[in-house]
Amino acid sequence: MAPIFWITGPPAAGKSTLCAALLARYERAILIPVDDLRLWVVSGISESVPWTDETERQFQVAERATCAVARTYHEAGFAVAIDHCRNMSRLEAVISQELAGLPVTRVCLMPELEENLRRSHTRTNKSFDPHMLDDTIHYTNTHYREDIPPGWQVIDNTGLSVDETIRLIAPG
8 A cells, every 4th residue: 555654844954855756666556735736826825924813714625635635645545744833732623524544644844943944945946035934934843843643753863864754754
């Protein structure tokens, strides 16, 4: 049975890089960044800054849609990786409701704060100044550690290669 990986963590924790490398191990695989589904909204999108009730509603819609896409591809034999920055209690609720009975491996990448900021400041894949994420990184890097539901693997990937991180998630 093909796996489903849900990878979370602060911005610039290495989620996208890890997902791509992890999925390269499978013959058929799909990467679903929740932010990409949010970009499908062509009118009325609510941005995450400032966070509003409408932002929360739209994130929840995107999360449920992500699960529907993940389930569809999983049933077709694809390995799935979901990339999403969100607190683990919320994600656990989504996974329990929308992906019940499926083999979901839950991972939170949590590099040390200084490493997390360094990675953010040196990224080139964003169309905005990455320093804009500093407050979010400070918040998530601190508070995610206080909110870890059972079943989540938290990995400090500071100083780890992508392959070393993969071996912690999916040995063999």
